[in-house]
Structures are given as C-alpha cells and as structure tokens.
Amino acid sequence: MAINSIKFYLLLGINLLMLGALSLNAYIAYNDALHELNEIYDAELARSAKLISLLLSSNPLPLNEGQPVVVAVPHVTDMGETMTAQQERLLDGHKYEGKIAFQAQQHGQLIMLSENALQFPTPQHEAGYHEITEHGTLWVTFSFFVPEQDLWVFTAQRVDIREEMGEHIAQAQVRPILFMMLPLSLLIYLVIKQVLRPLNLLQQHVADKTPEQLHEIQLALPAELQPIQSAINSLLQRIRHYLQQEKRFIADASHELRTPLSILQLHAQNLSTAKDPNEVTEAIFAITEGSKRMSHLVNQLLSIARLDHLETINFNPVPLTPLLHQSLAQLPPLLLDKVHWQLQLDDSCLLHGDNALLQSVLRNVLDNAAKYSPTDGNVQVTTRVEHNQQICILISNNGNVAADTSRLGDRFYRHQQHQQVEGAGLGLSIVKHIIALHQGQLSFMRNDRGGLDVIMTLPAAPRGNVTPAIQ
C-alpha cells in the first residue's frame, strides 16, 4: 500500500481517531471513578471514626499503664494485583487493612491505634478531613471529636489505593476496545478495499483505452464516481471527435493531393512518348500548372499544421492600412487586375496582433474576393474603428457567388459550382483559425450584389501604445 493513497490515509485516520477516542474515554472513566471512590472512602473514613468513637465512649478501655491498645493488621504491604480476590481474603483480615489506619486519643493521651499508625505524627486536633504525608505516602485523615469524653478519633487511608482502583476501573473499560483495535483495523481495511473497488475498476477501464477503442465507459458506479465517469466519457468523446477530424483532414488532404499528382504523372508519361511538338507544349504546361497547384496546396497544408501547433501569438500594434496595401501587392498580378478595388480605409485603425498572420488573413480573403468575382467586378474593402476597442474589416465582392455560409471556413469545403476555380478550400479555414487566435470574429453574409460580404472583427491595439510594428 503506497503512503500517498486514499487507503493509507483512511486507515491511518480511523486508527488515530479510535486511539484518541479511547484515550479520552479512559481519562473520563478514571476521573469519574476517582471522584466516586473519593466520596465512598471519605464517607467510610467518617463512619469508621464515628464507630470507633461510639465503641470507645460506651466501653472505656482499661488503660494498660498508659500504653495504648495496638490493633494488629496483616503484614501484607504488597500493593500489587498478583493474588485473586479469594487469596486476598486472609484469615486475619484483608491486605487492604494495611492501607487503613486509626488512632484514638482521650484526654490528650493515645489510647488505641492500629499497628500501621504507630509511626504517625500526632494528628491535628481539628475536626474534618486532612491530608498528611507519612514515609512518603499520602494519607487522607478524618478527625472526629467527642467533647463529652474528650475523645479524638483519627482515621486515615492511603490515597494511592483510591488512584489504583480508579485506574483499574478505567482500564477495565478501555482494555476490551484496545484489544479490538487490531482486528477492527483489519476489518476497516477490508471495507475500504471493498469500497474502493469501483475506483480500481474505473482505473482499469481507463487504462485499457486505445486510440482505436475510445468507446464510452458504462460502469455501475457509486454516486461519487459518476461525475468522474462522465468527465472521462466527455474527454473520450472529445478525443474521438478530434481523431475523427484528423482522419478526415488526412483523407481530404490526400484526396486533394491526388489530382495534381495524377496530372504530373500522366503528363510526364505523355511527354516521354510525345512526338508532336504540340503535345510536348501541352504536357509541359500541364506539368507546370500541376506543380504550381500542388505547391500551393502543400503550402496551405503546412500553414495549417503550423497554426495547429501555435498556442500563443505575439501581440503587437499593427497599422491596418499599410498591411492591406502590402497584402494587395502580394496578389498575383492577373488577379489584381481582374477586378476594380474600392478602398475606404480608416488610416487610424491599429490592430492588436501578429503582423505575419494578419497579413495572411488579408491576403487569403482578398485573393478569394477577386477569384470569385467576375472579370471587371467590384471588390470593396472598408475598414473602421468600432466604439468597443474593435476594428471591423469588410471585404465584399459582387457576381454570382455560390456558398453555403454555414460551411465556409470548413477545411476543404468548396461549393460544387466553384470546383473549377483554382484552390483546395483551405484558405478560409486558415483565416478562421488565425482570427480565432486573435479572439476576433469572422462572419459571412450574401449581399444584394450577388456576392459575399466577409466581415472580420479584430481587437484594436490598446491606446497609448504608439510604436508601430511596421513602417
């Protein structure tokens, strides 16, 4: 059993509590017993004193030349508990008699005493209970005075006898529980083991999970473990979903790579057997186009992979207008000349984000806007600062754009009508990802010009920060 385990702590805790309860119990029992014993013995001392005084006053002792009468007591001074009660009942009395002593004085003279009271100092002539020490032993004495006879009777009892009996009574209470502790601990251990069995079961089930088998765990568990089970199940579900997504991504990616690959292979084979110069030209053109398409696709895939592993980005103030101009300049010249660009830019827009990533966002959206516009179409780019520290970028085209706005931004999603347009359907998914990293918002809306409005809302740089990231 490991030290840092629920079993160990439960067992330790229960045992310590049990020990504590036992000690308290023993202490209270001892004090109670001592209190009761004190009362009984004090009463006994008083009664003995009165009895002796009554006897002495009704039957005056014949004084033996001034020598007091000595009452013998059994010579058992051993205080141990080695003998049985029967053995302790001796012929000449009880060994405890040695623990009770008395003296009687009349007219200031000792007339009678027990044997063990021979060494006693003369007791105080003051009625009531006193405590005296004789030979290192504490005694409780009771002095009783009979004025008619001028008789003092002193009875005394050793205090340790009371303590000893108190201990006996307390021990009698505690001992059986003490003996029960070991088997009880064992039983508790077994119970804990039984109670923790569902936890072990759950642990085994979780340990048995493999990426291929991520089914839900359905165990009949106690109420405390059910939230853990459902948490594990929801985690499993998320992992399953994630794996499925990855699988689909790989399937889609390989699907997208296969067509350009086929083009390369086919035309390369054609080229190797071509006789006609036209065929050679055609094959070379196709191979060039095919490799362009493929390198574009691979680049997109790589940026997706990079984005997937990007956890944090460098937030810098980025002026929007120069960024837009740069992104436009990076478009292929054919695409740039295809449409009329209508820019309405607010030059005070200062974005808060990663320069390179934001540029990739703008490039992708501008590229799409032009690509899916008719020749000589219009693409409007509007930027403005919103009141809530946000910057809104609206890119809007016209024409005959077919798109399922709810699926735009899904990886590899392309509307069937636009399958002929170059691309793999990854651009907007990259845009979506980068905007999410910036805690911005991306939405699509069909506009009344037959085109699509792409609305991006991105955080503005905090005010007062005037160091621009790019000049």
Next chain:
Amino acid sequence: MRILLVEDDELLAKGMITRLKRLGYQPELCTTGKQAALAAQNSNFALMILDLGLPDGFALDLIRQFRQSGVSMPILVLTAQDQLQTKLIALNSGADDYLVKPIDVMELEARIRVLCRRQQQRTDDSLQLAGINLNLNNHHCQFQQQDVTLTRREFMLLKEFMLKPDRILSRQQLEELSYGWDGDTESNAIEVHIHNLRKKLAPEVIKTVRGVGYMLVSHYGH
C-alpha cells in the same frame, strides 16, 4: 472505340485524352454528370471513365441511373477518393471497376481492355476473323500470316469492323469512332482510310454497302 470520359479537371482530362488517343481510343470529354447522361443517351460508347468528384455531384446517381435504364456499357470509376465506403457504394451501384488516382496510364489502358473484353465476351485481346489476326494489346496485325503495319486510324477502324463482323457500320458511325464529335473530318477521310485498309489486306475483306456504309466479311477466304 469510343470512350466517354467524365472528368472535371481540365489539365487531367487533357492528358488522358492525349494518351487515350495515342492508344487507339476515341475519348469524348464531359465535365459534369448531366452532360455525361446526355452524351450516353445520344451516342454509343464502348466504356465510360467516371470521376466521382463532379461539380454537379451527380456521379454515383449517374451510375445508378444508367444501370436502371439498362445501359450495359462498362463503367470504370477513376477518382481521388480512396475510402472503402465510397468504393463499395460505387461498385454496388453498378460500377465495373474502381481505380484510385494517381494512376499509371498503362494500368488504366489494360483495365479498359479487360472491361471491353468482358463486355464483348472474349477471353483474350486477339481478334481472329477473315484471315486477319489483330492484337488489341500491342496493336499487332497479321493478314494471312503476313505482318501488316497499320496507322492509328486504320487500327481504330479495323478494330471496330472486327468487333462487329458482318454488320454494316454507317459512315457517320465510323467518323464518330475515329474522329470524335469535334473532329475535322474531310468528306472523304473515311473513304481514304478504307481504301488504304483494303490495299493492306484484300479488297474484298471490307464490302461497301451502297448508300449505307461498310461491312467486314467474316467468311473471307473460306
């Protein structure tokens, strides 16, 4: 032999057309499922090569529609989708073969030949009739144990004649077979090829049926 090629990727289709033509087939290109359905209704094709990812998403339905309406032309699916599920759906819908891109053209051609062979209930690629021995695989031709060298168009024509012996093939049919829809056939191009074939073989092998067309005489030499 005319082949209906349904492929929406322009570059890929161009390459395939070039290659198939070189191998003695006459491919016709359709870029959507709807076009393909129309083409199949109006002309005869020996085989269809079908891409599943068509712009109108019509490919699987097209296979089912063909099979339901009794079109028995072999359908070879050529696609980038390699999931087993898609394969099963396509084959269960009535496709005869399923190839995943990228493909080797030689394999594609071999599979086309296999499908046609099965369709024409032959066991090999060698056609023997009227003393002519034509190998569809290596395009080798012998007439009465003598090697004959054929041009591409001559081979295409002879192949059609030998696949349909003793049946009249109209001039228009033959033109479509060897030039396709948008071929720039001169009015007497077919006659020239037939003439050349007769010269290389024997004049009586291919009979002219006046006003109708031409016919291969299978019992020539017997």
